Each structure stands twice: as structure tokens, then as C-alpha cells.
Amino acid sequence: MVVQPSSGVNTIVGVTTAVERRELLKEVWKEASTCTKCQLAETRQTVVFGAGNADADLMFVGEAPGANEDRGGLPFIGQAGRLLDRLLQEVGLERADVFIANVLKCRPPGNRDPRPTEIATCRDYLHKQVELIEPKVICTLGNFSTKLLRDDPTGISKVHGQPEVHVLGVRAVTIFPIYHPAAALYTPSMLDTLRADFAQLPALLAAPLPPQPAPDVFEPVPEVEPEPESPAETETATAEAVEGAPEAGAEVLEQAPKTSDDQLGLF
Numbered sequence: 346m347v348v349q350p351s352s353g354v355n356t357i358v359g360v361t362t363a364v365e366r367r368e369l370l371k372e373v374w375k376e377a378s379t380c381t382k383c384q385l386a387e388t389r390q391t392v393v394f395g396a397g398n399a400d401a402d403l404m405f406v407g408e409a410p411g412a413n414e415d416r417g418g419l420p421f422i423g424q425a426g427r428l429l430d431r432l433l434q435e436v437g438l439e440r441a442d443v444f445i446a447n448v449l450k451c452r453p454p455g456n457r458d459p460r461p462t463e464i465a466t467c468r469d470y471l472h473k474q475v476e477l478i479e480p481k482v483i484c485t486l487g488n489f490s491t492k493l494l495r496d497d498p499t500g501i502s503k504v505h506g507q508p509e510v511h512v513l514g515v516r517a518v519t520i521f522p523i524y525h526p527a528a529a530l531y532t533p534s535m536l537d538t539l540r541a542d543f544a545q546l547p548a549l550l551a552a553p554l555p556p557q558p559a560p561d562v563f564e565p566v567p568e569v570e571p572e573p574e575s576p577a578e579t580e581t582a583t584a585e586a587v588e589g590a591p592e593a594g595a596e597v598l599e600q601a602p603k604t605s606d607d608q609l610g611l612f
């Protein structure tokens with residue numbers, strides 16, 4: 346995948362349009378919505394895939410759905426979500442501007458902490474969301490998403506409010522850890538810290554995209570009209586075609602079939 350920094354909708358070579366981005370995201374949602382890869386499938390009511398603006402420059406990643414989200418199928422629709430909305434509003438943003446996801450797509454029973462095996466099992470869905478949405482900034486909410494996306498065990502209290510550039514997949518992105526809004530529900534003094542960290546968001550979003558790693562895999566293979574071959578040329582032509590194919594492991598993005606449903610809560 347080659348990332349071309351741009352204003353507005355980013356361009357993924359091979360995906361290109363906002364419509365296709367949504368369709369590909371829906372494909373991932375469809376896969377996740379029937380996921381039974383871990384034991385949370387036995388107790389969840391709904392898979393909470395994530396919701397928001399598929400073209401967002403800003404993505405939030407929380408921990409896991411709670412009881413409200415498990416019932417409603419959308420992230421952050423309880424008390425913590427209302428606080429998140431308020432904090433967004435205070436910096437001139439709203440949900441329609443951002444995409445919100447979680448480390449886990451299913452509710453852990455009794456809101457217990459996510460387990461390492463659950464995080465590892467669910468991680469691919471988040472990585473695919475990040476790959477398709479191509480945010481400029483990922484705001485990690487609390488310990489679990491911060492540790493996962495920074496790939497480091499340092500806790501949120503040491504790193505909150507400090508933006509860092511990380512390469513996720515093939516893209517460099519600014520990771521901005523902040524406390525989970527639920528923390529401010531239990532410890533009201535935390536609200537000032539959250540507000541101070543949120544206040545940095547407009548500047549982070551206005552900054553240019555971090556320098557990107559050199560693209561090395563996703564050069565599109567030009568389509569060449571096959572010319573009629575004489576039998577003698579067949580062997581060489583086949584060898585050349587194999588050499589010209591994407592390297593092993595390169596993902597070939599197929600265009601998803603168009604659907605009119607909008608079950609992702611996308612804007």
C-alpha cells in the first residue's frame with residue numbers, strides 16, 4: 346500500500362475512493378460480526394466493531410464494549426461515551442469527525458479486564474481498521490489500547506499527553522495516549538488532565554502527516570493486455586509473469602461488492 350499524503354480523503358493505491366474504503370471496512374465488519382475466535386463469543390450479545398467516519402484523520406481506540414455497547418452494538422454509548430462527546434465538543438469536534446473502535450470487539454463478562462489471549466486474538470481486526478481508515482492521529486484511551494498500539498508495557502500515567510510517531514503496518518501514524526474517560530467518572534480531578542490532553546488534539550490534527558516509510562511492497566502491477574503467443578514464447582512469458590507478481594505476503598485488495606446497507610454507524 347502506498348500512502349500519498351493529501352488533504353481530505355487519503356489515497357490508498359489499490360483502494361482509492363472513500364466508497365471503496367467503506368465497502369472494505371464493511372467486509373471486515375461482516376467477518377468480525379460472526380467471530381467465534383475466542384470465548385467472549387459465548388457471552389456477548391453483539392460484536393461492537395466500531396463506528397464513525399471512515400475517512401477520519403482521528404481515530405480513538407478504547408478498551409472493550411461495556412453493557413450498553415454490548416446491547417446497542419456501538420462503541421462508547423454509555424456514561425464514558427457521553428464524556429467523550431463532551432470533550433470532543435470542547436475542542437470543536439464531534440463523532441461525525443472521528444472513528445471510534447476498541448481493542449476488543451466483544452464485552453468481557455462483568456466488564457473484567459481484557460485477557461492477553463483475547464487481545465492477541467482480536468488484534469487483527471483493529472489493525473485492519475487502522476490500515477483502511479488511515480488516520481493521521483490515533484488517540485489511545487487508557488492502558489490497554491496504549492500498551493497494544495505502542496507495543497510497550499509502559500502504563501498510561503507515564504505516557505499520556507505525549508504524542509509519538511509509530512509505524513503501524515506500512516504507515517507512520519501519531520499515537521496520542523490519553524486517560525480513558527471512565528477514569529474521570531471515578532476520579533473527577535482526572536477531568537482536568539483529560540481536558541489538557543484533549544486540548545492538544547487540534548494542533549496534532551493540523552500538523553502534516555508524519556514522514557512515511559519508503560513504500561516497498563505495494564507497487565501496483567500494471568495490467569498488460571496479453572498478446573497472442575507462439576508456443577515457443579510461452580515458457581519465457583510465464584517466468585516473467587511470476588517475477589512481475591507481488592512479493593509473497595503482499596495483500597491483493599479486491600473490490601468488495603457494493604451494498605447499500607449502513608450497519609457500521611458510518612457517517
Ligand code: URA
Nearest residue numbers: 407408409410420421
Ligand atoms: N469503554 C470502552 O473502552 N469502550 C467502550 O466502547 C465503552 C466503554
